[in-house]
Amino acid sequence: MDGKPGRALRAGVMVCFRDEDTNDLLWQARLGVLPPIDSTCIAIADGVETEYKVEEIRFEFLHRDVAEIIGYVDGVPQFGDFVPSVMTHTGPVVIVSEL
DSSP, X not given: OTTOOOHHXXXXXXXXXXXXXXXXXXXXXXXXXXXXXXXXXXXXXXXXXXXXXXXEEEEEEEEEEOOOEEEEETTEEEEOSOOEEEEEEXXXXXXXXXX
């Protein structure tokens, strides 16, 4: 496979994790199975682990981002401000609270 991501990278559905109190988007992840309610999950950001409890799972209409590429950092495209497309898709949103 020569170090190239294959089909496994595209498996699952994109899941949004939102804070229960503020509704802020905490992170997104591609998952094959949604976490059960009352389970815990861990987010690692800047080397810090934060544990969250799954409070609720919703399905919402989500817009795709069609923002333009404004540059590259180490070969990774950087996008401008979020620009919603006119097309939407239904996506799972996991509501979590920090433990």
